[in-house]
Amino acid sequence: MSDKNTATFFYMMKFDVKTYLNQTTNAAPLAVFRIAFGVMMCFSIIRFWYHGWIETLYIQPKFHFSYYGFEWIKPLGDCTYLLFVICGLASIFVALGFKYKIAIITFFLSFTYIELMDKTTYLNHYYFISLLSFLMIFIPANAHFSVDNLLRKKTYTEVPKWTIDSIKLLLGMVYFYAGLAKLNSDWLLKAQPLKIWLPSKYDLPFIGDTLMHQNWFHFAMSWSGALYDLTIPFLLLYRKTRVFAFVLVVIFHVFTRVLFPIGMFPFIMIVSTLIFFEAGFHQKIISFLRRVINKVSLRAQSRNRTSITITEKFNVKRQRVVLPIIIMFFCIQLLFPFRYLLYPNELFWTEEGYRFSWRVMLMEKMGIATFKIVNGKTGEFFYVDNKDFLTPFQEKQMSFQPDFILEYAHYLGNHFKSQGHKNVQVFVESYVALNGRLSRPFIDKTVDLLAEKESFKPKHWILPFTDDIKGL
Amino acid sequence: MQGLLLVLLQNIYFNTVMIIIRKIFLVVFTIGLMVACSSSSDDGPSGKTDNFDRGALLTNLADNIIIPAFEDLKTKLSALDIARTSFVNDKNQSNLEALSDAWLEAYKTWQYVEMFNIGKAEERGGEEFGFVSFFNIHPLTVSDVQNASANGNYDLDSANFHDAQGFPALDFLIHGVADSDVEAIDKFTSNASKDGYAKYLLDVINQMSTLNNSILSDWKNNYRSTFVNGTSNSVTSSLNKIVNDFIFYYEKLLRAKKIGTPAGNFSNAPLPETVEAFYKKDVSKDLALIGLKAAQDFYNGKQYNGASTGESFKTYLEFLDRNDLAILINTRFDNARQKIQVLDNNFVNQINTDNTKMTEAYDALQLAVVNLKIDMIQAFGVVVDFTDADGD
Numbered sequence: 001m002s003d004k005n006t007a008t009f010f011y012m013m014k015f016d017v018k019t020y021l022n023q024t025t026n027a028a029p030l031a032v033f034r035i036a037f038g039v040m041m042c043f044s045i046i047r048f049w050y051h052g053w054i055e056t057l058y059i060q061p062k063f064h065f066s067y068y069g070f071e072w073i074k075p076l077g078d079c080t081y082l083l084f085v086i087c088g089l090a091s092i093f094v095a096l097g098f099k100y101k102i103a104i105i106t107f108f109l110s111f112t113y114i115e116l117m118d119k120t121t122y123l124n125h126y127y128f129i130s131l132l133s134f135l136m137i138f139i140p141a142n143a144h145f146s147v148d149n150l151l152r153k154k155t156y157t158e159v160p161k162w163t164i165d166s167i168k169l170l171l172g173m174v175y176f177y178a179g180l181a182k183l184n185s186d187w188l189l190k191a192q193p194l195k196i197w198l199p200s201k202y203d204l205p206f207i208g209d210t211l212m213h214q215n216w217f218h219f220a221m222s223w224s225g226a227l228y229d230l231t232i233p234f235l236l237l238y239r240k241t242r243v244f245a246f247v248l249v250v251i252f253h254v255f256t257r258v259l260f261p262i263g264m265f266p267f268i269m270i271v272s273t274l275i276f277f278e279a280g281f282h283q284k285i286i287s288f289l290r291r292v293i294n295k296v297s298l299r300a301q302s303r304n305r306t307s308i309t310i311t312e313k314f315n316v317k318r319q320r321v322v323l324p325i326i327i328m329f330f331c332i333q334l335l336f337p338f339r340y341l342l343y344p345n346e347l348f349w350t351e352e353g354y355r356f357s358w359r360v361m362l363m364e365k366m367g368i369a370t371f372k373i374v375n376g377k378t379g380e381f382f383y384v385d386n387k388d389f390l391t392p393f394q395e396k397q398m399s400f401q402p403d404f405i406l407e408y409a410h411y412l413g414n415h416f417k418s419q420g421h422k423n424v425q426v427f428v429e430s431y432v433a434l435n436g437r438l439s440r441p442f443i444d445k446t447v448d449l450l451a452e453k454e455s456f457k458p459k460h461w462i463l464p465f466t467d468d469i470k471g472l
Numbered sequence: 473m474q475g476l477l478l479v480l481l482q483n484i485y486f487n488t489v490m491i492i493i494r495k496i497f498l499v500v501f502t503i504g505l506m507v508a509c510s511s512s513s514d515d516g517p518s519g520k521t522d523n524f525d526r527g528a529l530l531t532n533l534a535d536n537i538i539i540p541a542f543e544d545l546k547t548k549l550s551a552l553d554i555a556r557t558s559f560v561n562d563k564n565q566s567n568l569e570a571l572s573d574a575w576l577e578a579y580k581t582w583q584y585v586e587m588f589n590i591g592k593a594e595e596r597g598g599e600e601f602g603f604v605s606f607f608n609i610h611p612l613t614v615s616d617v618q619n620a621s622a623n624g625n626y627d628l629d630s631a632n633f634h635d636a637q638g639f640p641a642l643d644f645l646i647h648g649v650a651d652s653d654v655e656a657i658d659k660f661t662s663n664a665s666k667d668g669y670a671k672y673l674l675d676v677i678n679q680m681s682t683l684n685n686s687i688l689s690d691w692k693n694n695y696r697s698t699f700v701n702g703t704s705n706s707v708t709s710s711l712n713k714i715v716n717d718f719i720f721y722y723e724k725l726l727r728a729k730k731i732g733t734p735a736g737n738f739s740n741a742p743l744p745e746t747v748e749a750f751y752k753k754d755v756s757k758d759l760a761l762i763g764l765k766a767a768q769d770f771y772n773g774k775q776y777n778g779a780s781t782g783e784s785f786k787t788y789l790e791f792l793d794r795n796d797l798a799i800l801i802n803t804r805f806d807n808a809r810q811k812i813q814v815l816d817n818n819f820v821n822q823i824n825t826d827n828t829k830m831t832e833a834y835d836a837l838q839l840a841v842v843n844l845k846i847d848m849i850q851a852f853g854v855v856v857d858f859t860d861a862d863g864d
Contacts, residue, residue: 123862199792200853202526203704263862366846370838383737431842438796439846 021323024158024313026279027144028286031097033167034141035289036271038095041107041129044264045088054080057121061391063411064118065404068454073116080117086110094136097146101137108133119404120397124360125265128174135170135329138322139163143314145286156314163316166326167275170333172233177337177358179229184471186348186362187226191218192435193364194225201259228252236276249273260361343458348434349465351401352458367400367442369430371409373416376423376448384412400432402443402462409449426450437467524791525783526703526711532773532782533714534691534699540776541584542688548578549681556677560670563660572646576755579639582607583762584769584776587721590713591699592690596683598634604725605634606683611746612640618650621659621668628679637676640750645673647751656751707855715785715854719844722767727837730760731812734819735830742827747819756819760812764837768805785848794851797843804840811836 048054058064058075066073076083087110093103112130115121140159142148149155186192198221199213211217228248235245253266274282316322340353347354348363374381386395389412398404409426417424425448433439440463443449447461555574559567589602598605606628616636620626628637650659650669659669691699702710728738729748736742747756769776773784789798811833816822822830 196850196853200705202524203706261863265862364850366850368842368846380740382739383732385738429838431846433846433850436850438800439842 021160021162021319023161025161025164026283027156027159027314028279028282029275029277030139030141030143030159030164030167031145032282032285033272033275034097034100034136034146035095036274037132037136038091038093040264040268040271041091041111042088042095044268045084045091047264049081049084054084056391057393058114058117061118061394063389063394063408065120065394065398065407067116067119068403068456070116073113075117083110083114087114094141097142097148098151100142100146100148104133104136104141108137118394120394122355123265124356124358125262125268127356129268131333132167132170135166135326138316138326139166140314140316145289149308153308154311155308156311158313160314160316160319162323162326164275166330167272168233168237169330171272171275172237173330173333174358175229175232178360179226179231180472181337181357181359181362182222182226182229184362184469186435186469187222188471190435191215191222193362194218194221196364196436197259204258225252236273239278242276246273246277345458345462346465346467346469348469349432350459350462351403363435365400365432365434366396366439367430367432368439369399369405369428369443371412372427372429372445373412373421374425374427374448375421376425378423389415399430400442402459403454405430405443406449406452406454406459413450424450434465440466524788526788527700529773529783529785529788530700530703530710530714532784533770534696536775536778536780536782537770537773538588539688539691539696541581541588542684542691544777545578545581545585545684546681546688548574548581549677549684552578553677553681556673560660560673563657565657568646568657572752575639575642575646576752579749579755579759580762582639583759584766586725586763587718587767587770588714589717589720590710591695592687599631601634601725603683603687605631606679607638608640608725608748609635609638610640610729610748611743611750612636612644614644614648617641617644617672618665621672622665624668624671626672628675637679640748641676642673643749643751645669645676647753705853705855712854715849715852718767718770718785719841719849722837722844723841726760726763726767727834727841730756730763731819731830731837732834734823735827735834736823737831737834742823742830744820744823747823750820753820754817757812757815757817760819761809764805764809764812768802771801771805785852789848789851792851794847797847797851801840801843801848804836804843808833808836808840 058080059077064074087107090103090107090110093099094107108130111126111133115126115130140156140163143156143159145155182188195215195218198211198218201212202208204212232245232248235241235248250270253270256262257266337357337359340347340357343350343352345352348365369386371384371386372381373384386398390398390408398408405428409428413424413426427445427447428443428449429445430442431439432442442463444461444463449461452459452461552571552574555567555571559571586604586608589598589604593603596603596606601609613635616626616633620633620636626633626636645659647656649656650663653659653663660666660673663669699710699714702713705712729746732738734743734745734747748759749755771785773782773787775781786798786801789795789801811829815829815833816825819830
């Protein structure tokens with residue numbers, strides 16, 4: 001390629017990027033997405049409260065497991081309820097499109113704070129909500145059909161195309177990466193962990209005693225699950241397969257909802273995928289909502305008609321700042337799930353680089369961890385009853401995740417030091433069973449965990465995994 | 473012209489893509505169907521096309537193990553009460569020894585019942601340990617027994633008296649020496665509150681009999697059908713509860729209370745005074761071995777006081793293609809038994825002479841906890857605790 005050609009090539013590229021960034025699209029899908037997101041989040045917060053989880057997960061435990069680097073984020077005692085109130089209100093404001101910018105920033109901060117309070121409750125879909133709400137800070141989701149329109153007496157029919165596309169990209173990424181993570185020998189060649197989970201649903205009506213224990217069904221579900229995750233973003237993007245894809249989305253998520261206790265997540269995903277549909281569909285939703293509102297309030301009706309100017313295109317303010325942030329955001333998102341490659345041992349066993357990578361439902365993993373407090377001078381020891389310090393849920397999560405085990409060991413060590421014990425050493429005798437393999441020793445029981453520090457380096461005190469799981 | 477060509481090309485492109493996608497789905501569907509048909513015909517001999525009969529499992533547990541054990545405890549408690557009457561009517565050493573024998577017989581049978589904290593048994597409000605709170609909380613709070621006998625002021629139903637009744641209280645009344653006395657029998661013959669002691673003896677046995685009778689009759693008349701039909705997989709189904717009860721018994725009552733706690737595994741120093749049958753002195757090993765046998769027999773679905781076996785946790789594991797685990801659990805039990813067999817008949821002596829043998833027995837018991845609590849629970853897909861937070 002000659003220099004001249006190269007120059008032309010880059011010129012064309014630049015031109016294409018520029019035209020793309022200048023492209024606009026109808027604002028209706030974004031408005032519907034904003035409303036649905038706000039309503040779902042509000043409902044999730046209420047549901048969380050209603051189940052008493054604020055109490056049992058954040059207030060009752062004596063001790064909370066922190067994320068490395070976020071040890072300063074802790075539940076706030078009874079003020080934790082206030083935090084949920086703020087988060088719930090923010091989500092309503094987002095739905096209304098009322099002081100949108102402040103509302104979505106408040107939502108992002110409060111929701112993320114809640115998730116960082118205790119990593120026992122880590123779920124990929126909470127992480128997804130945090131990321132999505134971060135992204136929405138930079139997206140003009142209040143441009144159309146929002147209270148802000150009434151306040152500013154201005155509404156927009158078009159928004160930059162990249163704003164909606166970035167939501168589609170995030171959604172597509174979640175699916176695609178979840179699919180990539182399934183390309184491993186346990187999932188594809190052993191049908192694990194579905195081979196354990198599906199037969200335990202033997203009491204479901206109709207399919208319980210006919211399908212759930214069938215070997216072929218375990219494989220069919222594993223393979224179609226992987227295929228679904230890998231292809232669904234593309235089937236949704238392409239107009240002719242979109243309706244078919246949406247039907248698949250509904251079937252898939254309803255099915256997983258029936259089988260597993262995954263709360264609101266399936267509904268959030270189903271509603272989110274509506275953003276792939278064309279503007280006409282969303283305009284119908286909006287005009288339906290308009291009719292409902294007009295029926296309820298005459299004032300809205302009059303106001304609607306009189307004072308609002310309709311502007312065609314919404315210009316994102318400071319686009320020069322916003323775009324690099326969004327590009328950075330996606331670059332990090334694309335690379336972060338692959339950080340596990342930097343660790344030498346089996347990912348499923350050590351879980352170094354496991355979280356924040358869209359690894360969903362890949363493992364049936366259980367452990368038991370018995371902590372031994374030893375006087376280093378005299379050799380006297382006693383075992384700890386984990387129930388004295390942890391909730392059953394915390395104990396369950398702690399017992400197979402090395403970073404939990406280390407953090408808890410330090411907590412125990414400090415606790416017994418403060419009680420006047422001398423020369424405290426903390427050892428753990430632990431066993432873990434992964435995807436139907438017989439349980440095996442997990443942590444080196446000769447290592448004093450009190451002398452080990454948390455870091456991003458590989459943890460040498462995790463015993464090697466003796467089997468081999470191939471794949472991504 | 474160019475525009476028309478473009479539209480035409482686009483149409484051809486879309487149609488081709490559609491056809492390819494349709495083909496892919498057809499192929500996937502056909503393969504799925506083929507796998508379905510071939511596997512259902514291949515699986516004949518292993519019986520995999522039939523689901524495991526969990527009702528038969530529960531029926532075996534109820535009819536051949538649980539109800540017969542409660543029944544036998546009823547017989548033994550009646551014999552205990554008869555021995556008590558004889559003793560109270562003629563307070564001599566040989567009648568006291570006969571009472572002691574009846575107590576030991578009942579205590580041994582109790583080991584087979586202790587894990588069944590389900591149905592009526594768990595409705596008695598015995599807190600963490602359920603109905604065990606009225607039968608076998610050790611160590612005993614001796615002062616409570618002595619004070620209650622002296623002033624007649626007690627309520628065996630209250631939580632304060634959980635550690636002052638049941639077999640441990642009888643152990644003290646029959647074998648222990650009260651503060652001011654010289655011999656065990658003095659409580660009933662020369663002690664200032666001898667009538668109070670006799671009454672306490674009566675009340676403790678009555679409490680045990682009444683409770684056991686109500687549990688047994690509820691099993692026979694009412695709970696059995698609920699139990700055998702509770703085959704679903706939920707926190708409240710009887711299948712899940714009996715799995716959890718079994719593991720709770722093995723871990724907390726057998727491993728910890730009988731061996732671990734006295735050996736000092738959970739404290740700074742050994743606690744020999746917490747052994748089972750502390751006052752009788754020479755039966756703590758026997759009771760521990762029987763407790764282990766009860767657990768192993770239950771796991772294997774072995775009939776109470778018989779040799780035949782039926783559907784059990786073991787056969788369920790075999791059905792789930794986990795023969796490795798089914799065998800390993802029995803090996804763990806056998807190894808633990810060997811470690812207990814080498815101990816002194818009186819654990820107090822063992823702890824005071826060579827406590828490492830006690831902790832070795834504990835370690836051997838613990839290995840089975842690992843397999844039961846992780847591997848078996850995982851294979852069964854049973855819900856272990858009451859945490860109902862979302863998963864993903």
